[in-house]
Each structure stands twice: as C-alpha cells, then as structure tokens.
Amino acid sequence: MTRRKNPFDDLEEMFERMSRQFEDIGSQFGGGRMDWQAGAISVDVADHDDEFVVTADLPGFEKDDIDVTLRDNRLRISAEQESEIEEGDEEYIRQERSQRSMSRTITLPDPVDESSVSAEYRNGVLTITLPKLGGSDESHSIDVN
Numbered sequence: 236m237t238r239r240k241n242p243f244d245d246l247e248e249m250f251e252r253m254s255r256q257f258e259d260i261g262s263q264f265g266g267g268r269m270d271w272q273a274g275a276i277s278v279d280v281a282d283h284d285d286e287f288v289v290t291a292d293l294p295g296f297e298k299d300d301i302d303v304t305l306r307d308n309r310l311r312i313s314a315e316q317e318s319e320i321e322e323g324d325e326e327y328i329r330q331e332r333s334q335r336s337m338s339r340t341i342t343l344p345d346p347v348d349e350s351s352v353s354a355e356y357r358n359g360v361l362t363i364t365l366p367k368l369g370g371s372d373e374s375h376s377i378d379v380n
Contacts (some may be wrong), residue, residue, distance in 0.1 A: 236334050244309075276339035277314055287343055287365040294359035301361060301378040303354050308346055312361065313338035354379045 278292040296314045304311045315336040348368035355362050356379050
C-alpha cells in the first residue's frame with residue numbers, strides 16, 4: 236500500500252524557501268536578517284562531526300507547551316501557550332485572554348538517527364541533539380526533557 240503525501244509539507248517547504256529568499260534580499264541591502272515573519276522561532280543549527288545540534292529560543296513557554304517532531308530529515312518545532320486573566324466580581328471589570336504560538340521547520344542536510352534524538356528545555360532555550368545516521372519514512376515525536 237502506498238502512502239499518500241501530505242499536501243501541507245509542500246506549502247511549508249515553500250514558506251521556508253520564501254523566508255530564506257527574503258533574508259537573502261535583506262542582507263544584500265545591508266539590513267542583515269529580516270524579521271518579517273511573526274511567530275517564527277529563532278534557531279541556531281550547528282553541524283558537529285557526528286551530530287547536529289539545534290538551539291531554539293522559546294522564552295516564556297513551559298516544557299509542556301512545546302512540540303518537537305522529526306520526519307524525512309525535517310525537524311519541526313512548535314510552541315503554543317494560552318493564558319487568561321480575570322479581575323473583578325459580578326460584572327466584568329477586566330477579563331483578558333491571550334494565545335501565542337510559534338513554529339519553525341528546519342530541513343537537515345544529512346540523515347539522522349531518529350531513535351537517538353534527544354531534546355532538553357532549560358531557561359527558555361530548547362536544545363535538540365540529532366545524531367547523524369540513516370533516515371526513515373515515519374514521523375517520530377520527540378520528548379522534551
């Protein structure tokens with residue numbers, strides 16, 4: 236039985252490609268990186284000899300707000316948070332609700348050992364270690380410690 240391709244993967248890839256093109260245009264005009272994409276997570280990707288290390292800034296989020304998945308050498312980091320503030324008694328004097336979400340997908344240049352991936356979240360910084368090896372066709376959820 237053949238697996239059906241997810242059409243949203245193509246859209247996500249297109250947005251990532253457009254983002255890189257906008258960043259390239261910004262650097263040509265001396266402006267450096269263009270932060271036009273609201274809700275994007277800032278990441279650093281380091282290529283060590285035997286592993287990739289991805290560091291993402293997620294200040295203000297709790298560990299349970301973060302979701303990390305890996306599929307076909309594409310690492311997806313997303314975080315969502317909701318909060319509610321209520322003040323007053325019988326009538327609404329003040330009642331506020333907020334929701335914030337961020338996401339980022341990174342395409343890794345080499346296959347990784349998906350079963351050995353680890354993630355740690357400390358002081359608003361998510362660090363994901365991805366040992367290099369062979370890939371798989373399945374999607375894997377990664378627990379954040």
